Amino acid sequence: MSVSHPAIEIDHLSCAFRRSEALHDVTLSIPTGCVFGLVGLNGAGKTTLIRHLIGGLRPRTGRVRVLGEDPTQTPESVMQHVGYVAEEDVLPRWMRVGELIDFMRALYRNWDDQLCDKLLEQFSLDRSTKLADMSKGGRARAGLLVALAHRPQLLILDEPSYGLDPIARQDILEAVVRTASDEGRTVLFSSHLLDEVSRVCDTVGVIGGGRLLEVIATEQLPERYCEVVGELSIDDLAQRELPGFFGWQNRGREWSVAVDRRAYPDEATLRREIGGELVHEVRPLSLERWFSARVNDRELATIPRTPAVEELSA
């Protein structure tokens, strides 16, 4: 397969289940070699988006390309180069680890026995263990092993650490990083856990109510945005419709707001605009605060909306 195209291309993808819209006009391009974190609250649309990538759902509106191909037209060819770990614990429990490996090995032309043995050791897995007798974390490791051992060009992990203990999570993270560091590999990783997303991903996209709200390189976050924390009078501040403000939060007597730094030439101007005496601190925006600001500000309005502010100060 040629690598001149992005690993994942999604154009204006929408999806509805009966009358309820799960994805709304999603456009996203993930270049080869990127480790991309897809974050969103429960029901945001992460799994629905991923199901389109693995050919499990056919787009009714919009277009999806994975490694340059339509995953619903040529699923065998696309999935030869994709490693996928589902959100649910779906491995056949009647199999032993060795049987699962033999089964998957027969499916993938690029299966790498040496890598498989290495991962068995690294994940402390034994070929003779029955999947039914393993912990959830053990089965997650087995799922990751078979997704990695054919050296996929694209690794898609749907909530890989959901419900896992920190040690199992660490294994998964390490495997993701190693896979990504292999030349030219791409990883799409959906997660609720922002700390692991910030550790592993170079780019992050936030999805809310089926809309892709923003995509940003994690290293760009502190230079693009800051968080301003200050003393009450939030109503007064909100009425002034300052540009670049989003995701207001009230914490006791303090308020916090995310600010797009591009709306202000420097921090002194920003403080002056707010009214310096109201500002306690201007600090880089953390991934966690960016996430909460975006999901609480779906329209990406540049000005705070009065009803939201009233709710906050109630």
Ligand SMILES: Nc1ncnc2c1ncn2[C@@H]1O[C@H](COP(=O)(O)OP(=O)(O)OP(=O)(O)O)[C@@H](O)[C@H]1O
């Ligand atoms: N097969 C389906 N039939 C009907 N509604 C569905 C179906 N699959 C998903 N949905 C709905 O689509 C929306 C998005 O669901 P999705 O599973 O993609 O979210 P998610 O971000 O993966 O959530 P979670 O983090 O809880 O797994 C939800 O409102 C969900 O109820």
